[in-house]
Amino acid sequence: MSASDNDSALEVLSDHADDDNDSTIDESDSGYWAQEESTRSVTASIYDYERLHNRTYHAFHSGKYFMPNDESEQDRLDIMYHAFRLTLRDRLFLAPIENPTAILDIGTGTGIWAMDAAEAHQDATVVGTDLSPIQPSYVPSNLTFEIADADEEWHFRDKFDLIHTRIMMDTSLRSWPHFFEEAFRALNPGGWVECQEMDYNRTSDDNTIPTDSRLRFWEREWTRGMEMIGLGGYCRPDLVMEQMRNAGFINVICRRLKVPIGPWPRDPVLRQAGMFGLVNLLDGIHGISLKIFTGLLDYSLDDLETLLSACRREIRDRAVHSYWPVYVDQHQPPYTVH
Numbered sequence: 001m002s003a004s005d006n007d008s009a010l011e012v013l014s015d016h017a018d019d020d021n022d023s024t025i026d027e028s029d030s031g032y033w034a035q036e037e038s039t040r041s042v043t044a045s046i047y048d049y050e051r052l053h054n055r056t057y058h059a060f061h062s063g064k065y066f067m068p069n070d071e072s073e074q075d076r077l078d079i080m081y082h083a084f085r086l087t088l089r090d091r092l093f094l095a096p097i098e099n100p101t102a103i104l105d106i107g108t109g110t111g112i113w114a115m116d117a118a119e120a121h122q123d124a125t126v127v128g129t130d131l132s133p134i135q136p137s138y139v140p141s142n143l144t145f146e147i148a149d150a151d152e153e154w155h156f157r158d159k160f161d162l163i164h165t166r167i168m169m170d171t172s173l174r175s176w177p178h179f180f181e182e183a184f185r186a187l188n189p190g191g192w193v194e195c196q197e198m199d200y201n202r203t204s205d206d207n208t209i210p211t212d213s214r215l216r217f218w219e220r221e222w223t224r225g226m227e228m229i230g231l232g233g234y235c236r237p238d239l240v241m242e243q244m245r246n247a248g249f250i251n252v253i254c255r256r257l258k259v260p261i262g263p264w265p266r267d268p269v270l271r272q273a274g275m276f277g278l279v280n281l282l283d284g285i286h287g288i289s290l291k292i293f294t295g296l297l298d299y300s301l302d303d304l305e306t307l308l309s310a311c312r313r314e315i316r317d318r319a320v321h322s323y324w325p326v327y328v329d330q331h332q333p334p335y336t337v338h
């Protein structure tokens, strides 16, 4: 299969998926404000970061999430945001919502999606939550950030029209059935949950990933480590759709997309997405690996660095047409009030 055959970035895995609504993104400048400390549910202790080999990790519920929260990781998250945004053809979400009045972004990271959502929907209130207080202080006035563990009971005063997650599945939350139950309670009737989730195991449609790939070895080892903490870094769309239905959701839709790694797609937008994907992996593989390999798999730092050097050489190989499968799961509660 040629590279161009891989370019169809959007694949629908379920019914009801014709609604290809564009969300209008208003790039106009909204008034920014500095959040008052009293409006943020933060205390000094959440800045008391765990440190490991010159990287920092979240302090609130310390040890739960294995990726760093330092500047380098924040850059990686923002780079990945652009890869996703291009893959989604500049849409923030695919759910058919015109004018949401309240939006929740669980595991908001640097808050970049939440900020863009707040700017695009200035009449909506937007809330972003995370374990790490790594969001900026100057944000659109309709946006607030909270430090909260989404695996616990949710305590939001108001309900939402859209609840969004991105790159959380099988790496962050420990219980997706719990997430879907809480989301069900937190949604307005007719609202949507949209999970934009990526499988960390790359694939290619034209078998260009070498059979003796060191990066494939890295993926297998990483997954082995993740499994030790009950995660895996892969998406199981069928399981997720079942969990959504079990929580009471209807109109469950799953779309499959591809975030390319490298500038191999012919489509110029996807080629750009591939450049962001490439930089994300080149720069981010250290942070993604460190705790898993040295903490769980007992690699020495030297052994890890040797493996990562081989992986980085392979990541740059333009003959490899790989991508991360991305699943956008959307679903609604029934229209009756629950």
Ligand SMILES: C[S@@+](CC[C@H](N)C(=O)[O-])C[C@H]1O[C@@H](n2cnc3c(N)ncnc32)[C@H](O)[C@@H]1O
Binding pocket: 058, 065, 077, 078, 081, 106, 107, 108, 109, 110, 113, 129, 130, 131, 132, 148, 149, 150, 151, 165, 166, 167, 168, 171, 172, 173, 174
């Ligand atoms: C891979 S990052 C994705 C961040 C953001 N959604 C994005 O797309 O850039 C995962 C984020 O989830 C947060 N996280 C992990 N476990 C969490 C939990 N139990 N509750 C809330 N946030 C969590 C992490 O701190 C991290 O910022």
